Amino acid sequence: MTEAELLTKVKSGLGITGSYQDETLKIYVNEVKAFMVSAGVGQEIVDGDASVGVIVRGVADLWNTSSGTVGFSTYFMQRVVQLVAATTKAAAEAEVV
Secondary structure: OHHHHHHHHHHHHHHHOOOOOOHHHHHHHHHHOOOOOOOOOHHHHHOHHHHHHHHHHHHHHHHOOOOOOOOOOHHHHHHHHHHEEEEHHHHHHHOOO
């Protein structure tokens, strides 16, 4: 999925129209994706359709701009753990083949 396609899906998920917030959203999308990769989610999963919902949730979590209160939701963290497990399973299956 291209950056533009993901941005369109994130905006749709957040109910945002127009392009005024695009640069801010791109920063948040990249931050969420970097978090996911650092947590152990494979790049192919991060860049795939399975991650769209969790990226939208992560961006929504970061959208809160109150100083000192920004954090990822429980759902976001649980979904990232699930995607790490999927990455691990895919890697293990690839080794068997």
